[in-house]
Amino acid sequence: MTAIPEKIQKSYGLLPEGWRLEKLKFFADVRNSNVDKTIVEDEEPVRLCNYTDVYYNDKITSDINFMNGSATEAEIEKFQLKRDQVIITKDSEGWDDIGIPALVPEDMPDVLCGYHLSVLEPRAQLDGGYLAWLCRSEPLNDQFKLGANGVTRYGLGQYPMKNSFVALPPLETQRRIAQFLDEKTARIDGLIEKKRALLERLAEKRQALITRAVTKGLKPDAPMKPSGIDWLGDIPEHWEVLPLKRVLRSSTYGLSASLEPAGKVAVLRMGNLVDGEVDLSDIKYLDEVDESLLLWPGDVIFNRTNSLDLVGKSSIFRGADDLPVSFASYLVRFRFGKKYFPEYANFVMGVDDLLKIARALALPSIGQANLNPSRYAQIDFPVPPVSEQEEIANYLIEHIEGINHISKTIIRSIEQLVRYRSALITSAVTGQIEGLQ
Numbered sequence: 001m002t003a004i005p006e007k008i009q010k011s012y013g014l015l016p017e018g019w020r021l022e023k024l025k026f027f028a029d030v031r032n033s034n035v036d037k038t039i040v041e042d043e044e045p046v047r048l049c050n051y052t053d054v055y056y057n058d059k060i061t062s063d064i065n066f067m068n069g070s071a072t073e074a075e076i077e078k079f080q081l082k083r084d085q086v087i088i089t090k091d092s093e094g095w096d097d098i099g100i101p102a103l104v105p106e107d108m109p110d111v112l113c114g115y116h117l118s119v120l121e122p123r124a125q126l127d128g129g130y131l132a133w134l135c136r137s138e139p140l141n142d143q144f145k146l147g148a149n150g151v152t153r154y155g156l157g158q159y160p161m162k163n164s165f166v167a168l169p170p171l172e173t174q175r176r177i178a179q180f181l182d183e184k185t186a187r188i189d190g191l192i193e194k195k196r197a198l199l200e201r202l203a204e205k206r207q208a209l210i211t212r213a214v215t216k217g218l219k220p221d222a223p224m225k226p227s228g229i230d231w232l233g234d235i236p237e238h239w240e241v242l243p244l245k246r247v248l249r250s251s252t253y254g255l256s257a258s259l260e261p262a263g264k265v266a267v268l269r270m271g272n273l274v275d276g277e278v279d280l281s282d283i284k285y286l287d288e289v290d291e292s293l294l295l296w297p298g299d300v301i302f303n304r305t306n307s308l309d310l311v312g313k314s315s316i317f318r319g320a321d322d323l324p325v326s327f328a329s330y331l332v333r334f335r336f337g338k339k340y341f342p343e344y345a346n347f348v349m350g351v352d353d354l355l356k357i358a359r360a361l362a363l364p365s366i367g368q369a370n371l372n373p374s375r376y377a378q379i380d381f382p383v384p385p386v387s388e389q390e391e392i393a394n395y396l397i398e399h400i401e402g403i404n405h406i407s408k409t410i411i412r413s414i415e416q417l418v419r420y421r422s423a424l425i426t427s428a429v430t431g432q433i434e435g436l437q
Contacts (some may be wrong), residue, residue, distance in 0.1 A: 003014040008165050011139040012430050016437035018170045025162035027126040032090060032158055033079050037073050046060060048114040054102040058132075058172055062108055069420060071112055084128030088135055088144070089288035090156040098156050099144030101135035103128055108397050118161060130429070134166055137426045167351040167430055169354035169437070177428050177436050188421045190303030195414050199407055204405045207352055213392050214348045215382055217262040229380045231353035239384045245377035253304075253373075255293050256329035259284035265294075268318065268327040270303045273315040274402065280320055286421040289326040295333065298342040302349065302376070308369040310435050312358040312376075316346040332373045342391035349380055 004021050010188040014020060024030065035048065047066035057064065060081060071079070081087075085104040092098055101120075102394075120135075122128050134140045147160025169177070206299050217236045235241070239247050259267050263285025272279050278301065295301075295317045302314040317325065327333060336342050348354060357379055362369040384392070424433075431437045 004165060008143070010165050011332075013432070016169070016194055016431040019167055019431055019437075020172075021165045022168055022392065023162065024120070024164050024166050027123055027166070027168065029119075029121040029123070030158050030162050031078060031113075031119045031121070031178045031435060033115055033117050033119065035069065035075050035079055035112050036115045037067065037069055039069075040071045043072055044076060045069075046071045046076060047111045049081060049087060049111055049117070050114045051089060051091075051116045054089055054117060055100055057102050058105060060087060060102050060104045060108075060111075061105065062111075066111055066432060067114075069112070074113060074406075076109075076414060077165055079113045081113060081126075082121065083107050083113045084122055086122070086128055086132045086135060087113055088120060089116065089120050090118045090161075091154065093153050094280070095145055095148065098148045098154055098434070099135055099141050101132045103132040104266055107111075118267060121162075126166075126168070126169060127174040127178060129182070130174035131166075131242075133181050133425055134429050136422075136430045138164055138422065139426065139430065140164060158384070169431065171362065173437065179423075180433075180436055181283040181425060181428055185421055188424075189416055192414055192417050195410050199414075200361050202403055203405050206400055209259055209395055209399060210347050210405075211247065211351050211353070213396055214344065214351060217384065217388065219393055225379075227382070231351075231357060232380070235382055236384070239316050239382055241380050243377065244379050244381050245374075247337055247345075247381065247383060249335045249337040249376060250333075250335045251373040251377065252293070252335070254329045254331040254333070255286075255289060259328070261285070261297070263287045264324070265289045266276075266323055266325045268295075268301060268304060268317075268325060268331060268421040270310065270328075271314070271332065273301060274317050276346055278315045278317045278325075280323075280325075286326070289324070293326045295325045295327065296335070298336070300334045300342055300349065301316070301327055301331050302334065302371075302373075304332045304371045304373065304376075305329065305365065305368055308359055308362060310363050311369050311371045312349070312355045314346055314349040316342055338354070339383065339386065340381075341389035341393055343391035343397065345381075345386075347393060347396055354379065362407055 003169055033385045046069050048069040049060055053060060053064055065202040081104045083104060083106050086101050089097055089100045112302060120131060122131050144156055148154040148156040215232055215235060223237040227233060227235045229241055264281045264285050265341060267286055268278060271282060297319040299317045300314055301317060303310055336345055358371060358376055361375040362371040427433050428436060
């Protein structure tokens with residue numbers, strides 16, 4: 001009899017009569033794919049199921065737009081997709097992305113499992129649909145995560161997969177659980193999608209409100225003039241248009257250092273820039289930082305190096321009581337002169353059309369983009385009188401507060417649904433739901 005570690009026994013809890021805990025290798029074949037994206041002339045043409053196909057889909061179906069590739073006859077035999085297989089992610093930059101599954105509901109002989117993925121092929125006593133839900137449950141998925149090795153990139157080998165413990169009820173019970181979860185999670189996912197669609201509409205409303213105010217002002221009957229700038233269009237007659245560098249007092253790169261979970265000085269990272277505000281809820285620290293790199297209330301921070309869709313993201317720092325705060329090397333601090341109100345500047349920097357221009361100025365780096373602050377400072381900005389900038393900023397702060405409050409409420413609701421979905425899956429595959437045992 002296989003000895004079951006106490007932690008695993010505890011994670012599954014007391015199973016119903018007729019259920020058992022067994023190692024996956026006794027009930028499924030496990031294969032790590034080595035089929036890469038390179039097309040070789042003397043190999044057979046195939047289509048490849050890649051990492052993102054699995055990551056973003058619960059099921060791998062023939063209507064997915066698979067990548068073209070090539071493979072040897074041996075690879076085709078070994079890695080072609082077959083009904084009831086479960087494909088999981090085995091490599092990732094993030095620990096949380098290990099072991100994400102997708103079920104193959106139909107035979108697809110011309111589609112192969114690609115690199116960075118593993119095939120779990122159930123044998124007669126294990127249902128593929130049930131196995132996919134097992135992989136999403138905490139007891140099994142946690143074993144996959146803990147079995148992955150790495151520091152900056154994680155990889156899950158065959159040994160920890162094969163030797164992970166799974167809860168096995170009778171086959172008919174497995175199928176009943178899989179059908180139950182298919183139906184229940186589909187309803188939950190539908191609710192989540194509706195809430196996410198509402199979030200998108202609120203984000204569009206927020207963006208439209210900001211764009212209108214910072215480019216046209218608050219007086220609808222104000223005389224207008226052409227700005228000469230495509231993204232601005234017409235602006236109030238009494239406004240100016242100036243390159244950002246004309247209203248900047250200084251721009252400063254952040255510090256490069258290994259951050260710690262505790263210390264005397266908080267150090268902002270990209271994740272602390274949230275919807276134009278600095279979020280201090282998840283902070284790393286240093287014991288000492290040069291005073292020139294400490295933030296003042298009114299400083300605007302922007303992300304200069306990241307994936308292109310995150311470059312240019314900005315937030316305003318409003319202070320942090322008695323806690324000194326600095327910022328990481330991939331961030332830049334803009335400090336504005338008397339002619340530009342920081343709150344207004346931060347709103348302008350968040351306008352989608354301006355962000356497109358900023359990202360067009362970013363230079364490609366290794367797997368990233370880099371937006372040099374001197375290039376950013378060439379962008380033309382609207383410059384109303386300072387008193388009007390302050391009036392616009394205060395108006396936006398007041399009106400956006402309501403939108404943000406609704407958005408946060410919806411986000412909390414989505415998080416609750418996601419937690420409920422996860423708990424439901426674990427309860428079902430551990431026999432805790434009445435009528436499914």
